[in-house]
Amino acid sequence: MIQRTPVRIEARDTSHLPEHGTNSPENQSWQTILSQSVSNPEHLLDRLKLPTETWLEGAKNGHKLFSIRVPEPFIERMEPGNPNDPLLRQVLPIADETVVLPGFVRDPLEENTAIQTTGLIRKYHSRALLMVTGQCAINCRYCFRRHFPYGEHKLSRDDRNRVITALSASPEINEVILSGGDPLAVNDRLLSQWVDLLDTVPHLKRLRIHSRLPVVIPQRVCDDMLAWLNRTRLQKVLVVHVNHPAEIDQATRDAFKRLKQAGVTLLNQSVILKGVNDNAGTLSELSEVLFDAGVLPYYLHAFDPVAGAHHFDVSDTDAASLVRQMLETLPGFLVPKLVREVPGETSKTPIPAI
Structure with a gap:
């Protein structure tokens, strides 16, 4: 029997918070x-x-x-x-x-070897990552890019043109993933310009956005953002990043609803983290809460061994055991795929449930 961890979503002590008013x-x-x-x-x-x-x-x-x-x-x-x-x-x-430990490195995914041109990373055959910014709305301590040299990837107008040229010359690419940092930390004027440029590449079919912002600052889903989302010809997928059910409140649900009304497919990816979500009850509750909010659980990532974050590490064996427990209580579509990203591989590597 899985012991479910009680989830704090509505009831909480608010005495530590500023009173609601013009500054809330x-x-x-x-x-x-x-x-x-x-x-x-x-x-x-x-x-x-x-x-x-x-x-x-x-x-x-x-x-x-x-x-x-x-x-x-x-x-x-x-x-x-x-x-x-x-x-x-x-x-x-x-x-x-x-603490410095062997095996935990600054670039665990070896992304520096996959840079095609400034701001553009090619790790997969049909997809390309566009590093729009190095800024994030929240600095997650387990981030595999906590040491990434973002200063070397600030995009000038010429860099932007080189990205579009590289994409136009690669007909096998049908999907661009806006990444970072957090791409939604960029203002909507610049994002709109990027999307307009991507729209001109005829073989692109999908625009995928990886972002934590609709979760940590739900107000980010504003009219200006919805305007360029509604205008693009590309299929729109937003992959949010939620690790624990307590991250989702009513404001987050409202933001997800607005995105779905704009025709955006919503998926979630999580990282399995020691002391955060490394039990089957929490992960199962997360899947239920996500789906209730209109988001489909997509990936459960094994922890990437980045220097400075070893205390979050969960073994693949333990992670696979948790997924097996989830399979016993959830419908299959609510169980995210447990994967590890292996440097040099052309796709995520599945970790079988045990």
Whole structure:
């Protein structure tokens, strides 16, 4: 029998939050919310009523290696006083990040070897990744690109033209994946320009967007974004990234609904993370909550061994066992595919359930 972890979605202590008013997130633009994200470890600890004498030194040391960034709507879903809150664990730097272990490397997917031109990564036969920006709305501590040299991939107008030229010369590519960073951290004027350019490449069929923003700042799904989504001729797929059911609240559901009304197919990818979602009850609940919100569970990624994040690692054997338990209680379409990305392979590598 699977023991389901109770999921905190509605009921919570809100005494740590600012009172609703003109400065509350629901009354602000997504750009304002993004600009006001917490970027100081001490501030986050204070907001969540966690003892600085216990957590601050490790948080500061981890912050020096990979800076903290957490937007207000995501903080509002955390449980104050709980250092093991699954949302907090994803964003709070800790002392373990400074430990160097063999096998955990700066570029675990060897993406630097797959760069075709500035901003364009070719790892797969029919798909190309377009690195629109290095900026994210939230800095996840387990990110496999936490060491990626984004400064070398800032796209000029000439770079943009070279990307379109490269895509036009590759008729086998039928799908472009907007990635980053988080592509939706870019303003809609620039995204609209990109989509208009991609529309001119005749053999492109699909536009896929990988983003955490509709989850961590639901206000990002605004009229300007929906305008360019509605205008493109390309099939539209948005892959959100949700690791725990407590990440989804009513504002997130509303954002998903607006996207679906614009004809966007919604999928989710998760990473299996120790101390966050490494039990079958949480993963099963996540699938149910996602589907209720109009999102189909897509991939469950094995942890990529990136330097500074070894404390999140879950073995493939344990991950496969969890998926086997999910298969016993969920319909097949709610069980995401457990995969690992192996450098040099032309697709994700499935990990069989055991």
